[in-house]
Every structure is written in structure tokens, then in C-alpha cells.
Amino acid sequence: MNQSSVPVKKLSPRHDRIALLKANGLTNNAIAAAIDMTPSRVSVLLSDPRIIARMSEYQQLIAGEQVEQAAVLLNQQTLPTLRKVIEHRDSDDATASLKACDMILSRTMPAVRKSEEDRTIRIILSTEEQKRITAADDEMKIVNAIGTVE
DSSP: OGGSOOOOOOOOOHHHHHHHHHTTTHHHHHHHHHHHHHHHHHHHHTSSSHHHHHHHHHHHHHHHHHHHHHHHHHHHHHHHHHHHHHHHHTTOOHHHHHHHOOOOOOHHOOHHHHHOOOOOOOOOHHHHHHHHHHOOOOOOOHHHHHHHOO
């Protein structure tokens, strides 16, 4: 029997409250204290398919409300800032425009910026290896010098 075919409307107000409290994240002990019931009884009731179905409904409602509230908050907080950044992006001041574009890019591509790292590697070379590297470096300087003369 799946949860969607379970008749949910036949719950008592007390059982409905248990489903609501559990959907809000309360522990069985906290629910038991809130409705004057033993934690073991709350546990048994929470295994009832009707309560599970109602709890699922409440969880979906709560999640939907949280997403909706977050979207409203984001709009309230970010739209004025975004408008200001776009205003600077479109301005005649090249520095302000460049900074605004950089700010927009840093917000839209944060993973790229966060993955950049500076690393220092220490290499220990023998005296012979150091001499060979120095000779190769001197040779490259000569090759580069010849290339710029031609």
C-alpha cells in the first residue's frame, strides 16, 4: 500500500499535531513532552501510514514555504545591488565598468575562482644538476637574443 492511497483525513487533531511536530523536526521525546504522551507511544504512532502520509504533506508544505521565503529574501536583498552593479557596468568610467564586470563574473563563475591555488614546490638539486640547469638557461638566453636580433 503506497502512501498516496492512504486516507489522511481520518486523523484525530492530536495525531495530526504529532505529524506536524515531527515534520518540523522535533524529536520523539520533544513531541511526547509537548502532547503529554510517552516517547514510545509517539514512536508507535509515527509508524502509522496515515501519520507518515500527513507528515510528508507537512514536510512538502514547509519546504515549499522555505524556498518561497528564500526567493523573496534574495530578491529583496540582491536586486538593488545587482541594479547598481549593472549601472556601473554600463557607465562611461572604464575602471568602474571593469570592476562591475569582474564582480558579475565572480558571482556567476565562483567555482573557477575558488579552484585557483598558489603552490610552492621546493626542489633540492645536486651541484652538478644546478650547473646543467644554469648552462641550459644561459643557452636559452643566447637563443632568445639571436631570435630578437633577426
